Amino acid sequence: MAQRDTIAAIATAPGAGGVGIVRLSGPRARAIGEAITARALTPRHAHHARFRDERGDTLDDGIALYFAAPASYTGEDVVELQAHGSPAVLHELLARCCTLGARHARPGEFSERAFLEGRLDLAQAEAVADLIAAGDARAARAARRALDGEFSRRVEALAESLMAIRIHVEAAIDFADEPLDTLGGAALRARCEALASALDDLLAAAERGRRLRDGLHAVIIGPPNAGKSSLLNALAGSERAIVTDIAGTTRDLLHEVVRIDGVELGLVDTAGLREGGDAIEREGMRRAHGELQRADLAIVVLDARDPQDGRSAVADAIVGVPRRLWLHNKADLLDVVAALPDDTAGDRHLSISVRTGAGLDALHACLRQLASAEGGDAVDGAFTARARHVDALRRAGDELAQARAQLDHEALDLAAEALRVAHDALGEITGRVRADDLLGRIFSSFCIGK
Numbered sequence: 090m091a092q093r094d095t096i097a098a099i100a101t102a103p104g105a106g107g108v109g110i111v112r113l114s115g116p117r118a119r120a121i122g123e124a125i126t127a128r129a130l131t132p133r134h135a136h137h138a139r140f141r142d143e144r145g146d147t148l149d150d151g152i153a154l155y156f157a158a159p160a161s162y163t164g165e166d167v168v169e170l171q172a173h174g175s176p177a178v179l180h181e182l183l184a185r186c187c188t189l190g191a192r193h194a195r196p197g198e199f200s201e202r203a204f205l206e207g208r209l210d211l212a213q214a215e216a217v218a219d220l221i222a223a224g225d226a227r228a229a230r231a232a233r234r235a236l237d238g239e240f241s242r243r244v245e246a247l248a249e250s251l252m253a254i255r256i257h258v259e260a261a262i263d264f265a266d267e268p269l270d271t272l273g274g275a276a277l278r279a280r281c282e283a284l285a286s287a288l289d290d291l292l293a294a295a296e297r298g299r300r301l302r303d304g305l306h307a308v309i310i311g312p313p314n315a316g317k318s319s320l321l322n323a324l325a326g327s328e329r330a331i332v333t334d335i336a337g338t339t340r341d342l343l344h345e346v347v348r349i350d351g352v353e354l355g356l357v358d359t360a361g362l363r364e365g366g367d368a369i370e371r372e373g374m375r376r377a378h379g380e381l382q383r384a385d386l387a388i389v390v391l392d393a394r395d396p397q398d399g400r401s402a403v404a405d406a407i408v409g410v411p412r413r414l415w416l417h418n419k420a421d422l423l424d425v426v427a428a429l430p431d432d433t434a435g436d437r438h439l440s441i442s443v444r445t446g447a448g449l450d451a452l453h454a455c456l457r458q459l460a461s462a463e464g465g466d467a468v469d470g471a472f473t474a475r476a477r478h479v480d481a482l483r484r485a486g487d488e489l490a491q492a493r494a495q496l497d498h499e500a501l502d503l504a505a506e507a508l509r510v511a512h513d514a515l516g517e518i519t520g521r522v523r524a525d526d527l528l529g530r531i532f533s534s535f536c537i538g539k
């Protein structure tokens with residue numbers, strides 16, 4: 090591999106802090122660190138040193154660390170200059186590193202190098218970013234598990250089983266004159282079935298992991314004036330949205346992230362759904378519909394005095410949304426508030442008054458429960474995943490189904506091709522498993538005898 094250049098970046102968050110770190114990685118890292126500290130750096134020692142500019146003047150004093158390749162985060166030589174967390178000092182230090190031969194790192198480049206050095210696979214490198222971005226403790230724990238390779242190990246175990254199946258099929262192709270059943274066809278089918286079910290399990294776990302990473306995405310909809318924006322404000326704890334008694338107040342989508350007992354929930358307020366309306370309002374309704382396509386939860390706000398009003402427009406809009414919570418708002422205007430049972434479709438129904446706060450505790454509890462259920466329980470070994478991973482697992486499953494159908498028709502070449510594509514799809518997740526390894530593996534594990 091070509092000699093890489095040396096990269097440098099401020100590793101700590103922007104802004105002032107107690108301590109700030111400039112990190113270097115690459116072949117010149119040590120020389121640059123030693124030039125700035127004017128002393129020899131011993132691997133894995135904390136050196137208290139002065140960081141000096143080109144004239145020898147002190148920029149700051151701090152701790153210098155040197156990690157010798159390959160025992161470092163990136164697998165390359167790494168130096169950290171831990172200074173006082175002053176943006177001015179850190180920028181000067183970084184500029185000094187660049188004068189001495191480093192260049193500014195691109196976003197994610199330290200982790201990219203860790204991947205290229207084989208210290209992390211792709212899914213783990215993505216988990217680093219997901220850990221840093223985690224919105225709550227549950228998502229952080231789950232990202233931590235993905236970073237520890239829990240997801241990758243399961244992908245690689247499936248890839249191993251798939252490899253065994255491919256080897257079997259490729260070997261059978263060499264005896265194409267014989268029926269598959271004399272070549273262990275029954276065992277092969279059993280292996281395929283076991284793999285398909287393991288793939289399904291992992292796909293379900295990855296889908297939960299994706300929702301856990303992204304958080305629960307809830308869209309508030311309902312007829313105009315029902316109190317949707319009032320609800321968003323109540324949940325956000327601030328007057329984010331304009332509230333008036335004029336029907337058609339909200340037009341744009343309004344996004345807000347709220348935390349319910351520490352669990353993150355994305356909320357979107359939308360324009361009231363009704364027939365007609367002016368051009369702006371109609372555009373607002375169109376956007377509301379678009380937002381519902383991505384929703385995990387529809388929070389439907391109705392006027393408790395006339396809950397049938399606008400209900401059919403709402404019912405049309407929420408087709409396909411996995412979960413629904415129906416709120417009969419303005420309960421304060423009713424003489425008698427009847428309890429609302431949950432219905433057979435699993436939808437939840439609550440009677441609330443945003444004005445008086447009645448029912449809001451029950452609403453919080455309900456949202457908390459929905460948000461937690463969405464990602465699965467963090468204690469059960471959940472890991473974060475991304476849409477990219479879910480997509481790859483789905484493609485692998487589809488190809489495996491194809492292969493099984495081809496095997497039933499004794500079309501071994503077609504089955505082999507589908508299995509290869511499935512293997513490639515799995516390989517995309519970790520970036521490590523390579524379907525091309527097959528030939529080497531076949532020749533090393535089989536004596537084909539010709």
Ligand SMILES: Nc1nc2c(c(=O)[nH]1)N(C=O)[C@@H](CNc1ccc(C(=O)N[C@@H](CCC(=O)O)C(=O)O)cc1)CN2
Binds near residue numbers: 156
């Ligand atoms: N100061 C500092 N803190 C940090 C990081 C960092 O880069 N610098 N990290 C950056 O993300 C995270 C920790 N990740 C790290 C991962 C591996 C190694 C490392 O040196 N690994 C060597 C030695 C292992 C050992 O002795 O335990 C190795 O794996 O060979 C360092 C940090 C969080 N905290």
Ligand SMILES: Nc1nc2c(ncn2[C@@H]2O[C@H](COP(=O)(O)OP(=O)(O)OP(=O)(O)O)[C@@H](O)[C@H]2O)c(=O)[nH]1
Binds near residue numbers: 420443
């Ligand atoms: N009495 C009573 N009034 C409420 C309650 N919640 C909201 N309102 C009032 O209902 C009116 C409409 O509230 P909004 O929150 O703007 O309603 P919306 O659903 O966002 O309306 P559009 O944006 O026009 O679709 C305002 O005057 C609110 O003060 C409630 O619980 N009780």
Ligand SMILES: [Mg+2]
Binds near residue numbers: 318330331359
């Ligand atoms: Mg509104």
